[in-house]
Amino acid sequence: MGIFSRFKRAVKANLNDMISRAENPEKMLNQLIQEMNEQLIQAKKQVAQAIADEKKLEREIRRNKAAAEDWEQKAVLAVKAGKDDLAKEALVRQKEYNDYNVQYRSEWEAQHSTVEKLKESLRQLQVKIDEAQRKKNLLIARAKRAEAQKKIQETMGSIADTSAFDAFDRMSHRVEQLEMEAEAAEELGQIGEASKEDNSIEKQFEELEASDSSADKMLEELKKKILKLEDKPS
Numbered sequence: 001m002g003i004f005s006r007f008k009r010a011v012k013a014n015l016n017d018m019i020s021r022a023e024n025p026e027k028m029l030n031q032l033i034q035e036m037n038e039q040l041i042q043a044k045k046q047v048a049q050a051i052a053d054e055k056k057l058e059r060e061i062r063r064n065k066a067a068a069e070d071w072e073q074k075a076v077l078a079v080k081a082g083k084d085d086l087a088k089e090a091l092v093r094q095k096e097y098n099d100y101n102v103q104y105r106s107e108w109e110a111q112h113s114t115v116e117k118l119k120e121s122l123r124q125l126q127v128k129i130d131e132a133q134r135k136k137n138l139l140i141a142r143a144k145r146a147e148a149q150k151k152i153q154e155t156m157g158s159i160a161d162t163s164a165f166d167a168f169d170r171m172s173h174r175v176e177q178l179e180m181e182a183e184a185a186e187e188l189g190q191i192g193e194a195s196k197e198d199n200s201i202e203k204q205f206e207e208l209e210a211s212d213s214s215a216d217k218m219l220e221e222l223k224k225k226i227l228k229l230e231d232k233p234s
Contacts, residue, residue, distance in 0.1 A: 025143035029136050036129050043125065047118045054115050057108035061101055068097035 071094035078087035 025147075026140045029139055033129070033133055033136060036132065040122075040125055040129060043122060047115070047122050050111070050115050050118055054108065054111045057104055057111055060104045061108055064097045064101040064104060068094045068101060071097060 071090045075087045075090035075094060078084070078090055
């Protein structure tokens with residue numbers, strides 16, 4: 001089970017390192033999935049080695065069992081041949097292989113149990129990696145949304161600086177002031193034109209009055225001239 005502890009520690013260490021220096025969540029997640037798959041490949045190799053060790057123990061069990069059976073047959077042949085000493089030697093050898101067989105079987109049972117646990121852990125890891133692969137795109141979408149929200153908040157935060165808006169308001173007031181000054185100047189211009197017009201009318205009347213006065217004078221002089229002519233003797 002130690003290989004899976006090392007696997008988890010390696011993944012955790014790599015994950016912490018990648019998170020600490022992550023600038024691109026999508027790139028980080030892809031690298032993490034790749035790292036997990038690489039570690040899983042190494043774990044599979046070690047599980048395969050454990051299975052191979054189990055197979056070796058199985059072969060040793062079969063070999064010792066076959067050797068014990070062979071020595072048992074030899075003991076039978078020795079007894080039939082009346083060679084009890086040889087039969088005893090064969091039985092001793094049979095017992096040795098049977099004892100080895102018991103030990104190997106005990107080792108095989110322990111190894112078999114370990115291998116089955118390793119296989120199950122390996123299947124669970126594969127399931128988790130497959131799940132991580134499926135969730136990757138969702139995590140990338142969430143990361144992009146979070147980044148967009150962060151930028152929006154930064155933009156909204158910069159709006160807190162109202163200097164530009166204040167300057168805009170001041171310029172707006174300045175334009176309004178200029179418009180009012182222009183309207184006032186136009187109104188004054190109209191008053192000036194009206195005053196000129198009034199002066200023109202007055203001048204016309206003055207000229208008319210002057211004209212009338214000159215005509216009366218001329219008429220009066222004419223009348224005097226006529227009277228003088230009538231008073232002269234013929």
